[in-house]
Amino acid sequence: MVKIEDYPLSRVPQNKRVSFLSVAIIHLGMLTALDQFMLGAVLGHRMTLGEAFIAISAGSLIFAVATLGLGLAGMREGVSGSLLARWCGFGRIGSVLVGLVIAICLLGWFGIQNAIFARSLDFALQGKLGFILSASLTGIFLTILVAFGFRALRFTARIAVPMFIMLVAFISFTTLSGINTTEIIAQPPVGEPLSLSEGITMVVGGAIIASLITPDLTRYSRNKKQVFNITLLTILVSQYIVNGLAILIAKTLGTADVVTMMAQTAGGIGLLVVVFSTLRVNDINLYSSSLGITNAVEGVFGKKLKYSTTTLVIGSVGTLLSVLGILEHYADFLSLLGVIIPPIISVMMVDYYILRNHRSVLDRSRENGILPDSTPVIGWLAVISCAAGSAAGIMITAGVPTLNSLVIAGALYYLLSKLKTLMH
Template sequence: MLKIEHYPLSRVPQTQRLSLLSVAIVHMGMLTALDQFMLGAVLGNSMAVLDAFIAIFIGSLIFGIVTVGLGFAGMREGLSGSLLARWCGFGRIGSVLIGFVVAVSLLGWFGIQNAIFAHSLNFASGDKLGFSRAAALSGILLTTLVTFGFKALRFTARIAVPLFIFLIAYISTSVLSSGTDQYLHEIIKLPHSGEKLSISAGITIVVGGAIVASLMTPDLTRYTKSGKHVFGITLLTIIAGEFVINGLAILIAKALNTADVVTIMSQVAGGTGLMVVVFSTLRVNDLNLYSSSLGIINAIEGITGKKLSYPPTTIAIGMLGTLLSILGILERFVDFLTVLGVVFPPILGIMLVDYYILRSHRQVLGNSLKKGTLPHETPTIGWAAIIACLIGSIIGLRTDWGVPAINSLLLASVAYGVFKLICKRF
């Protein structure tokens, strides 16, 4: 059984490598959750069907290239993403900062998922609770569960995935199979009813919805046996998460004329659909809160040397995430994905440029790989990587031309390469 928390600060030995399927199931789980269905529903409600699938295709292509590249490095070195970043431009403190950025993004996901949970509770109560009160209740409940490690979370995690997949299959069958191909053809021709998204904006939010999984890919592929396995895992994840889950959500949102997940689930599956939404948000949010808490603790310790206690840190982060829900982060879902789709690609691009093109520490990594240890030399902080990330992210967010996700990725990668060449020369 795959345990991604094993070997946190060491290489995964060849004797512990697993089959393609063992790793692929875990990796696919990152993109076959409720958040991907939400993303597909937004695309379907804001774009023409053809434009939405173009956005998925190009966004998946970007995701696939960076994921295979980083995943192969993780497989070859047997290192997690955070460790790999130390010798791929960012240094020890730079890799800690990456962990902090990931933790903050997971906090945002916690707020969004908690808002979905709250809408479900409020809908089930006949709007008697009110959204703010429901969000406070659901946030406090989940924070308590994660903080004190109740076993109920393990139970929900086991049943949430199969229930969610079954529900998507049921809704797809109910909504899309009206007996004729003509009905599906009519759905495809329906205009969008939500706020219009351009193809470039759609590509960026598709990247934003999956890009954190790219950064986490080495955590999983360090257990794989070959580059073919890395490619197969990435391909299966794209097919399952982007084209199946997102694709079905696009068509369902078109047919029902809404991007609201709670409305979709309750309208088609009633109370059962709402229960599955609740289980799915529990399953995803316990990981979001747990990982975010650990990320913040590790970042603070890495920068200041002070170790925070887990329970109060989790409670504080849970309350902050709950506040984000109450303040309306769900209403900013597209903006949130856009930020992720612009901020994370520069990190990945810089790591790939350093590992495959500049090869700054490949010799050090190669020598230590033969011994099965970590390199003795660890750069403290990679200023060139951090500055290039800031340049790529700012320009990607502030410019209107092209595709923001591609802009930030390419600009940061080129800037990093130029900085390193200048430093090497002078």
């Protein structure tokens, strides 16, 4: 059985590696969720059908390269993504900063998911509470559950995925039965149009955190073939099936609002599944974000924060984001993720596969099943390259923002590293 919290600061031994299915189900679960359905709905609402599927295909290609690259490294070394970053350019403190970036991004996801939860509750109660009160109540409720380790959330997680998949299948059958395919293909965007480059960046932004934490799972994989098949399966199901169906449903119903979609086609049961799905995803978001910030503070300042207190504070911030309307900026949030996370992955892959700065120490220690004795303190070149790549992705209007950030960060890191070598 795969346990993400096991072997946090050591390699996963070969005799603890598991089957393809054990890792694939968890990896698939990260992206076969409400997030992807929301993304597909936005694409279907704001792009033509052809443009939406081109965006999915191009974004999936970038996601595949990033996921395979880090996934194979995680499998080979048997370590998590944040630990791998220490010997992939960032160093000990640099890897803590990477973890902090992930934690803040997950906090944003918490705010978005909580807003959907609140909207579902408000819809079910026919607007009696109002969105602000609903968002405050749902955010506080979930924060307290996660902070004090309410066991029922584990049960919720087990039933949420199958329920969500069954709901998507039911809505797809109900909505798409008998539709005129020709009309859907020819239908122009109903919402504010998205450009192809914006659409691609959003697709990458919706999945790229999963790429960064893929080593957390593939360190349990036995071989390269398993990692390749895990990546392929996740793309086919999450992008082409879940996203693809959401695109068609959004076009048919003329809305990108998933709460409206669920309520229109599945009534109270649909809203209940939305609630369960947001509970499942936000449990992970809040837990991982709290853990990441706790580890970051300890790594940089040597001060150990209390987990429950940290969770309460972070959950309160996430709830405030919901109340302030982060859901209204969902597309902007995905676009931001699409230029912040790819540079980190690019730098790690350039360091691990091309420069191979620490491959010799990794190889020697791997033979003994331990981690390298020496750990760089902070990789300034990696941090600078990531900052430059993200800035380029935000400011350069030509091309595809997510690709700009990825290529520029990787190229700059390579050049600066070579320059540093020459100077020494």
